[in-house]
Amino acid sequence: MSKRKLKNAHLPIGECVSQVHQILRERFCRHQLPERPAGLEAQHKHLEELLKRTAVHGESNSVLIVGPRGAGKTTLLRCVLRELSKETEVQKNLLQVHLNGLLQTDDRVALKEITRQLHLENVVGDKVFGSFAENLAFLLEALKKGDRSSSRPVLFVLDEFDLFAHHKNQTLLYNLFDVSQAAQTPIAVVGISCRLDVLELLEKRVKSRFSHRQIHLLSSLTFPQYLDRVRAQLRLPDDFPDGSFAEEWNASVKSLCEDGSVDEVLRRHFHSSTDFRSMHALLMLCLSRVSVAKPAIRPADLLDASRLCSADTKVNMLRGLSVLELCLIIAMKHLNDVYRGEPFNLQMVHNEFKKFLQRKSNSMYNFEHPVVMKAFEHLQQLELIRPVDGSSAKTQREYQLMRLMLDHSQIMEALQKYPQCPTDIKQWAASAFA
Amino acid sequence: MAGLLQQPGYEEERLQRISELLPCREVQAGLLLSLMGQPQQYCYPSIFIFGHRSSGKSHVLNVLLKELELPHATVSCVECVSATLLFEEVLLSFFGSDAASLLPRSPSLSDFVRVYRLHRSQFPAKQTRYVIMEKAELLRDAEANLLPALLRFQELVEDNVAVILLSEIVWDTFRPNTGCFEPLLLHFPDYSKGELQQILSRDRHPSYSAEFYSSYINILLGVFYSVCRDLRELRHLAALNFPKFCEPLEAGKVKETDTHKLWKNIEPHLKKAMQTVYLREVSSLQWEQMQQVEEHEAGALRGLSAHTHVELPYYSKFLLIAAYLASYNPARTDKRFFLKHHGKIKKTNFLKKNEKTSNHLLGPKPFPLDRLLAIFYSVVDSRVAPTASIFSQISSLVTLQLLVQVSHDDQLDAPKYKCAVSLDFITAVSRTVNFEIVKYLYDFL
Numbered sequence: 100m101s102k103r104k105l106k107n108a109h110l111p112i113g114e115c116v117s118q119v120h121q122i123l124r125e126r127f128c129r130h131q132l133p134e135r136p137a138g139l140e141a142q143h144k145h146l147e148e149l150l151k152r153t154a155v156h157g158e159s160n161s162v163l164i165v166g167p168r169g170a171g172k173t174t175l176l177r178c179v180l181r182e183l184s185k186e187t188e189v190q191k192n193l194l195q196v197h198l199n200g201l202l203q204t205d206d207r208v209a210l211k212e213i214t215r216q217l218h219l220e221n222v223v224g225d226k227v228f229g230s231f232a233e234n235l236a237f238l239l240e241a242l243k244k245g246d247r248s249s250s251r252p253v254l255f256v257l258d259e260f261d262l263f264a265h266h267k268n269q270t271l272l273y274n275l276f277d278v279s280q281a282a283q284t285p286i287a288v289v290g291i292s293c294r295l296d297v298l299e300l301l302e303k304r305v306k307s308r309f310s311h312r313q314i315h316l317l318s319s320l321t322f323p324q325y326l327d328r329v330r331a332q333l334r335l336p337d338d339f340p341d342g343s344f345a346e347e348w349n350a351s352v353k354s355l356c357e358d359g360s361v362d363e364v365l366r367r368h369f370h371s372s373t374d375f376r377s378m379h380a381l382l383m384l385c386l387s388r389v390s391v392a393k394p395a396i397r398p399a400d401l402l403d404a405s406r407l408c409s410a411d412t413k414v415n416m417l418r419g420l421s422v423l424e425l426c427l428i429i430a431m432k433h434l435n436d437v438y439r440g441e442p443f444n445l446q447m448v449h450n451e452f453k454k455f456l457q458r459k460s461n462s463m464y465n466f467e468h469p470v471v472m473k474a475f476e477h478l479q480q481l482e483l484i485r486p487v488d489g490s491s492a493k494t495q496r497e498y499q500l501m502r503l504m505l506d507h508s509q510i511m512e513a514l515q516k517y518p519q520c521p522t523d524i525k526q527w528a529a530s531a532f533a
Numbered sequence: 534m535a536g537l538l539q540q541p542g543y544e545e546e547r548l549q550r551i552s553e554l555l556p557c558r559e560v561q562a563g564l565l566l567s568l569m570g571q572p573q574q575y576c577y578p579s580i581f582i583f584g585h586r587s588s589g590k591s592h593v594l595n596v597l598l599k600e601l602e603l604p605h606a607t608v609s610c611v612e613c614v615s616a617t618l619l620f621e622e623v624l625l626s627f628f629g630s631d632a633a634s635l636l637p638r639s640p641s642l643s644d645f646v647r648v649y650r651l652h653r654s655q656f657p658a659k660q661t662r663y664v665i666m667e668k669a670e671l672l673r674d675a676e677a678n679l680l681p682a683l684l685r686f687q688e689l690v691e692d693n694v695a696v697i698l699l700s701e702i703v704w705d706t707f708r709p710n711t712g713c714f715e716p717l718l719l720h721f722p723d724y725s726k727g728e729l730q731q732i733l734s735r736d737r738h739p740s741y742s743a744e745f746y747s748s749y750i751n752i753l754l755g756v757f758y759s760v761c762r763d764l765r766e767l768r769h770l771a772a773l774n775f776p777k778f779c780e781p782l783e784a785g786k787v788k789e790t791d792t793h794k795l796w797k798n799i800e801p802h803l804k805k806a807m808q809t810v811y812l813r814e815v816s817s818l819q820w821e822q823m824q825q826v827e828e829h830e831a832g833a834l835r836g837l838s839a840h841t842h843v844e845l846p847y848y849s850k851f852l853l854i855a856a857y858l859a860s861y862n863p864a865r866t867d868k869r870f871f872l873k874h875h876g877k878i879k880k881t882n883f884l885k886k887n888e889k890t891s892n893h894l895l896g897p898k899p900f901p902l903d904r905l906l907a908i909f910y911s912v913v914d915s916r917v918a919p920t921a922s923i924f925s926q927i928s929s930l931v932t933l934q935l936l937v938q939v940s941h942d943d944q945l946d947a948p949k950y951k952c953a954v955s956l957d958f959i960t961a962v963s964r965t966v967n968f969e970i971v972k973y974l975y976d977f978l
Contacts, residue, residue, distance in 0.1 A: 113541060120574055128575040128687070168712045199689065201682040202643040212643060261711065262678070293712060380717055383577055387567040390539065412583065412703040412718065419585040419723030422759040446894045463759075469812045470760060481585075482702050493937060495953055498896025518725060 110341040113391050118340065119348065123386050126332065127379040136175050137328060142314050146289075147179045149312075153252050153287040154189040159279040161288040161309055163260065165295060166316030169374030172291045175316065176256065194253045200262025206271045207231045209263075214238060217253070239274060242284045252285040260290030264300035272301070276308035320373045322366060329365060330356050332382060333396070344394075351395040358398045364405045371409075381408055413505060416481060417513035422524070423466060424474045425517065426452055429528045431484070431503045432510055442487045442500040445475050455527050472496065538563050542571030547600055554596050556735065557728040558589050561721055562597060568717065569695070572603060572660035576695035577717050578687035581669075581707075583700050584721030587764040590699045591667055593721075598663060605663040610671040616679055620645040623664055628652040642682055649690045658693040669698035673707060681713040688714075723762055726754060732764065733771055741779070745789045749778050752796055756803040761811070773810060773817055777802050777824050842961060843933070848917065849926045850966050853952070855909040856936055857959045860897035860952035862975045864904065870973050871911035893956065893976050899939040899949045902927075912968065 125131050136143055152158040164172045183189045196216045203209035214234060219241060255275060257263055263272055275288050298306060333352045339345035355361055368381060384404035385396050430451040434443045449471050456465060478484050487500040514520060514528055538548040538559065555562050569576050582590050598605040606626035613619040620640055624632040635648050666672065672680045682689060686696050704718055730750055737746035753771055761767060778799045781787045787794045809815040892898060910917065930936045939949040963970040971977050
């Protein structure tokens, strides 16, 4: 073992870095399954036992996995399914049907997908024949014919479960839950949803057939645990081909997590969200800076990545506006201040702008009305201002009422960052606070 | 700056060529390339790139993907009026035409994913496939499930594929209310003045020196930069006005180095261009012709907005004037303006107005038909019978969109109208019938 390690320990550095990229990218982007889902032992055990009872003993079950986005719902289910598939009995026995609320937008499409995934007899090649009613009747009959002892159990996974509740009459959900209640083919219905009030969406008859078993994935993470998670996500596995590089890398990750400034940045991220997805996005940005010249993540990389993640997008857009457009935005801000958030139109804005020009007696920005209107329309195109009502054809463009979609602090921040902002405009913007 | 792009897995000289093709965008291209990683590695499932118009978003992506020969499908959301076209385009560019023909007639997203998976298992991705959606803001108006599905497309088809969205609008307005997979946000900042100068100076005229052209660009930016930062617009304006800039040089009046005289010659011309050709009042062709014809003063040509003047019948003109007066004057002042013997009106009460209530700021107010006719009879000197032709002229003014009918509840009984013409237009109309409209407008007393 040690001999092999020694032999492998001399991979060129470029090879090592590309291996690091390969491994970590699969982890962050493909959401490769971890060994055990972290912090979800109880839920994992619960779900595993439930599905095992269906797969082995032929019990019919229904369960909802509820949690916010990026909390690891799909990962949990896939982990459990992976564990189950290791047992030969289950592997032989269990049929799986995966549906997604985003794809199967109505019951007809969902039904076709079910028949296709179950490889039922009326499927020829890749086409499904028969009308919706025939299909449903056929499927129900096939499910009803079975009984607990002889037929193979079916696992239905409904991703984005809340979208299935918007189908007409909730026919699919009703039938699935109905079969799971009756002593027919054993099925397990697993719904995955991010809405906590998902049960309120169900009709009464559907709700009464549901077992009301819910698995909540509400994170109760503390900051040290979060830090551990970051470290675990960045760690290279033990079977990395170049042992010494992996050791170096893991040591650098460890020292990275102990750095003071990194701690501060991670704490800020932890306070804004604790889910895996935003963490992966942050780490992905860090990883993209790792190259042959720089084969480790440095604290500065993390700071840059966090700055990229948390930048205010609207301020960024404001910085690219022309001086005229910026002036119009300041005029709108003044109108908002004076008239307490009443909507405005182009005439008022232009009038306010003209007042500024008169006060300054500065003809540099003395633009014609159509030029101002073009700038105003550009702002509308960028959705920085929005019409109050949609009836655009009825009123003239000058008199259409608009609302500003920015707040004070954004405008002031953008003004401060604006490259070569004229001083008089800066003063004009600040004058409203006096 | 060349050689700043570095990414293992690609040829050096190609990267070199790319960095020459992308002036002032090395940082963004480098970041994008490092996110994309080596061709066989996984890319982040969705990337959202935003920035102002013509800040090089699609240009950078197109150059990167074309030069590096990565499999990609570029889809413009303007062209894809239905999702079917989008599906066909993606399948066509990844798997060829036989894949696209497998789609049923009105395919759902489910069909698309199924066909994609079928082909993916036959031709697994050796390199990351990229789907680029241009003008992604239009995806918000498409079916509600399209955008969330595209954002997690990698997960749905289990393939090495990344979706890149390009838009001018910030991500915050895209997010559906039940949330979605959050893409990585990348901002393409605007070109600064120096960068614009650098890029615009690249397409110089071969018969003149580089310094000469770059001084021209400098003058052009001096006039237009405070109004417009759109590279494409500026480039267009630069191309249009360059012949005029060279005129004194060709006539032999000045030398190339005499910047001040050249500036004096071109500056008023450029200012005029801002009022005409920048607003598309005068088309580019007309503008070029105007420059060639010497005696023709630039801008003397009537622009588009001058053509809005329409010839109307005599009574229609008065009807329009009456409608304008009814729209922009408060009803309580009608007695003072239009009655001969109106008695005494308290001056303080009459002139109690502040700026906020000025109708020329707030826009036209609706008025009933009766008031329109009353004002009409008052402003027309002769006696007019309320014939059918008068009423039909009112409705023809509505079809010409000079008047707007406001409430649609009743066509016959007391319909309400609004006047939809500008002050310039109505003064022009009233001048033709010798009527001084400004005297009768409350806002200008």
